[in-house]
Amino acid sequence: MFIKKTFWKATTAFLLAACISLGGFVQTSYAEEDLMEFAKKSGYPIKEGYRPKASIVIDADSGQILWEEQPDLSWSPASIAKVMTMYLAFEAMEQGKFNLDTTVTATEKYVKISQIYALSNSKITLGVEYPVRDLFSMVAVPSSNVATLMLANLVSDNDEAGFIHKMNEKAAELGMTNTTYFNSSGAQISAFDGLYQAPGIDPEGDNKSTARDLAILTYNLIKKYPDVLQFTNKPVVTTMENTPYAETFETYNYSLPGAKYGYDGVDGLKTGSSPTGGFNYIATAKKGDIRLIEVVLGVGDWSDQEGEYERHLAGNAILDHAFSTYEYKKLLSKGSNKINEKEITLEQDFYGFAKKDTELSFTLADGKLSLNNEYDQVSPTIPARSVPYQESNSKSVVDPSAKSEKKKATQPSSIKKEEHPYLLTGILAILGLLLLILSKIFRKRIAGTRRGSRKTSTPTTRLLFILGTLLILSAVCVFIFL
Template sequence: MKKRNVLLKICSLILTISYFSGIFTATSAYAQEDILTITQNAGYQTDEVYKPKASIVIEAQTGQVLWEDNPDLKWNPASIAKLMSVYLVFEAIDQGKFTLDTTIKATDSDQAISQIYELSNNSIVSGVDYPVKDLLYATLVQSSNVATVMLANLVTANDEAKFIHMMNDKAKELGMTNSTFYNCSGAETGSFNGYYKPEGIDQNADNVTTARDLAILSYHLLKNYPDTVSYTSPTQITIMENTPYAEVLENHNYSLPGLAYGYEGADGLKTGSSPTGGFNYAATAKREDTRLIEIVLGVGNWEDQEGELQRHAFGNAIFDRAFATYEYKKLLSKGNNTVNQEEIILDQDFYGVIQRNTEPAFKLAADNVTMDTGLAQVSPMIKAPSVSFKYAKKLKALQNATLLKNGSKKNGLSTFFVNGLLIILGLLFAALSKLLKKEPAVTGSTKRFSTLLIIGILLILVGIGLSVYTVLVGPWI
């Protein structure tokens, strides 16, 4: 019998160890799975030579990080830098400096830049007026360097260096702690053949940023200027329509629905490539209430143009992982709720990011509801979701106290009214007693107080007495 019990205990121990070993092995395998493995498992043909140098995925409403790999590696973003220039253009429009319909008359320098073969451009003709709206399409769809320069010059009245300083100041303001800009378009200043030359700025320097910083920029761009996606989502668009200068622009974001790597819900943002930066990708996609932002940097190298397509494979794969794992949704409704066994009242609906098929873990602190997701914020300047609340019991007690206070105040006013009425009636009775007073029939007879006078005096005394009581003790009714 003892042997049997010992054997049972040994078997149980072996099973327990095996179980936890299996969990540990599975967890370790999951932890070691990298972006290359994820992309290959998603069915894309790729290999180590194209593996991105850095990547990140964040949720667009909360700024919470859902995936990251070397997010703080400093890198040349190439044309993704145009997103900062576009941010400053939208900001200037928001400030009333110009509108989408404002036109910019192209200069000889603008035309010359548009003809530089090595640069991505659209056609520009000197002397022609180009609307801001069309130049935004040219910048974000065609990745036109000349359109970006024209917009930057509009913002600063042709002060090229000032615009670069504005880019760097805005980066600091937004919390982009590892970014430095030397040009407005992503192309080295020296490649503009002298037609674009910000004074005092290094002509041969590349812009420097990180996946995290570009995610922060994209977060603020979509939050503050959500119409951005209307300029980044067209796969093809014609600008300068109904003029001799009409031009069809093609989008290089092949993850847009209908293109080679079409991804459901994708509607932006920007691609970028250069000899020193390889192939880069800033993207956003929305499914139901969940919008994600991702940055993929350093796919392949400039000599192998296959990297232009491969960046979309990696981007689509980590989008799939994030959408399958997380969702943004309403977690609590405005009004009465029970959280952590406490009855609370929310000022508004509470939305947040949560792992699918899990229950949220809420925290109540400092009159705010927050959620413990285990997810980091992409920037300390972007706070995690929270909603103010009141404890239902405290609110009810406060309401009762207010009601009692208001009731006491009301009763006090009523009491003083009655007290005053008694005094007035007493005075009235006294006056009537004098008015109705009769002279004595016999000379020398004793004067007597009339009944009305006695009643009046009593009413006055009672009124005065009750008023004193009300002041010293409180309402008597």
């Protein structure tokens, strides 16, 4: 008996190890979760070569990630860096340092910066007083570098290096663990022809961040300073209205309703592009009571300006996927519920985001119930949605004699469990392994006949993969629990 048992244990362990080692069979996402696939289905097809290098979409209320792809890839955000400058300006207003009607006088330095052709800018006239509200519009829409510097210098009392240090300190405070700022605007200090002085800061330094960190920044910005959206939600804005210095700008955010790739619900936030960053995009969109935040980084190449438009097709596709795949609803009702084999009482109804048509599972910890999500929170400092609960103390009374009889009755079956779980585990593992091998073979054949195409799967290969995976998971469960 011992030899037989040892044989099946060894065989099962070998098969499970073989399955685990077949990393080539593990797909990073199913077809419906692949960006290129769901972009095509959503009506916003992404051309080959314009797939974002990194992207993420989160619930703006809870910070729950709804979809992500390489969210921690270090990337140059380009003019999206201006979002941090706006954040610090709003914070300074909250602290009472100035308000939207405060003005900044255009100096000769600012006029010269506004005339640098290589920088995105707005016209600045010597001696004119520019209200903060107009500077915000210039920063958000035409991505004016001179307006950004005027705003940053107002916050820091003209301490340009000090402001950059503030940017990095605030990033650390918000939990943006992979972000470093070298300038306030996204354009390197050296691009300002000596007019931007920041002692101790590398003038050639290129800002770095990630999709996750920029989503964290935007989450906090909208939570604390929702008024920022009034400067980002229009396809056309006019600054310095009713003055001789009025200018009208069309947004680069082509996903705003009324713009080239308008998407219903989009109301901000900022675009950015550069030779090192390609084309980047942060968007916010609201439908009903749901607001989402998305970040798209590295679409296309600076040498091909088509990326300026393609980033919005990618952004629209990601938003559409999130809105159509998830729903915000009541997950559990107030009162008595049975969760994880425990009888609990919820103090209130529990609402949250969940994938449509999927079975829900929950976690009970520290007196709070939360939903188990496919993805984590965007930051560990942002807690998941939860609701307090109390565990029922009532226990059913069991007749000791009946318990004894039940134990006797189950003894023979426990003997069978010792004899047969390894045989069953081995069979399940072998079948699962065969199905994974067939899936791989068919995918290779498809790839051979569709050269140049990214699509190397069919409903058949996906079915084989799913069935194989389920059989192997069943084998693991049998091996562990029986």
